[in-house]
Amino acid sequence: MQIEAIGLGKRFGRDWIFRELTHTFASGTATALLGPNGAGKSTLLQVLAAYTLPSAGELRFTLQGRPVPADEVARHLGLCAPYLELIEELTLAELVQFHTRFRPLRAGLSHAQLIELMQLPHARHKLVRDFSSGMKQRVKLALALYAAAPLLLLDEPTTNLDRAGIAWYHEHVAATTPGRLVLVSSNVEEEYAFCQARLHVTDFAPRR
Numbered sequence: 001m002q003i004e005a006i007g008l009g010k011r012f013g014r015d016w017i018f019r020e021l022t023h024t025f026a027s028g029t030a031t032a033l034l035g036p037n038g039a040g041k042s043t044l045l046q047v048l049a050a051y052t053l054p055s056a057g058e059l060r061f062t063l064q065g066r067p068v069p070a071d072e073v074a075r076h077l078g079l080c081a082p083y084l085e086l087i088e089e090l091t092l093a094e095l096v097q098f099h100t101r102f103r104p105l106r107a108g109l110s111h112a113q114l115i116e117l118m119q120l121p122h123a124r125h126k127l128v129r130d131f132s133s134g135m136k137q138r139v140k141l142a143l144a145l146y147a148a149a150p151l152l153l154l155d156e157p158t159t160n161l162d163r164a165g166i167a168w169y170h171e172h173v174a175a176t177t178p179g180r181l182v183l184v185s186s187n188v189e190e191e192y193a194f195c196q197a198r199l200h201v202t203d204f205a206p207r208r
């Protein structure tokens with residue numbers, strides 16, 4: 001997947017968050033979207049995911065040389081974000097079953113193997129509601145990382161992870177990101193250190 005942003009802008013009411021953002025996010029690259037709290041990292045990620053409409057400019061999505069309409073981008077992405085809720089009434093096994101019906105796993109990976117990769121086989125029949133926040137984050141990350149999706153979007157990916165969880169994140173990022181277009185919204189260096197490119201949202205902040 002490649003995303004081309006041309007003169008992209010987003011505003012809420014009268015406040016522009018970013019403006020005149022022109023950038024190509026090339027297939028096979030990982031880019032960190034950086035900036036202080038409130039700079040607009042999550043907003044930019046959501047606009048680039050075609051979750052939120054831009055207020056100005058244009059986005060072009062291309063997959064293997066073919067244009068992808070914005071309303072089809074969701075089918076091609078794995079997303080892990082704090083605002084993405086897990087279905088808490090399901091057990092982990094049920095959640096994986098449900099989620100993978102519309103977001104299949106990469107070829108050859110079974111549900112049981114994914115739950116092993118999460119290091120949660122002991123919790124497979126436990127309600128997600130009763131998971132710790134770190135366990136929930138590992139579930140969210142694994143579902144995104146191991147989705148058969150050419151676009152991977154990670155918003156504050158190490159939220160709620162302890163040291164072991166962060167080591168787990170690094171291991172699975174290394175295993176799953178090559179060849180994909182990856183965008184990481186973050187202000188924690190260790191969660192975006194693997195990214196080859198950096199984009200500072202504040203470089204596109206309008207003058208007030």
Ligand SMILES: Nc1ncnc2c1ncn2[C@@H]1O[C@H](COP(=O)(O)OP(=O)(O)OP(=O)(O)O)[C@@H](O)[C@H]1O
Binds near residue numbers: 038
């Ligand atoms: N739906 C919305 N309506 C109005 N304002 C919004 C909305 N979503 C975000 N904002 C505003 O846009 C600005 C950028 O928010 P955003 O969450 O994108 O920043 P961020 O860089 O991801 O911040 P953080 O590091 O704190 O997560 C903030 O001022 C926020 O209040």
